[in-house]
Amino acid sequence: MSTSQRTSLRAAINERCRECIVDPLSRGSWREQVAACVSSNCALHAVRPVPRSCIVDGLICRAAVATVRERIDV
Incomplete structure (x- = not known):
């Protein structure tokens, strides 16, 4: 593979x-939904896109991030 x-x-x-995590029927952009992710035990949590x-x-x-969570009602 090159x-x-x-x-x-x-x-x-x-x-x-x-x-x-992304749900196309939920509020917020995909980055906002990912930023609102609360799965802190995920290996990617610290480097997730926000x-x-x-x-x-x-x-x-x-x-x-808390402001984003409030805005999209996660």
Whole structure:
């Protein structure tokens, strides 16, 4: 397999999170739904994709994620 055919690590994580948690009938974008994920025992939880508004100084901001959770009623 050549490098151009490989899936990037970020793309693989994004896809796994989408498969696991995203519900097209629920409120919020897929990133908002993934950000609202409460499965902290998941190996990908710390690197899950979140909206840019949830990133502060390069880290996931818990307060911003809590705001997203409230907005989409998770």
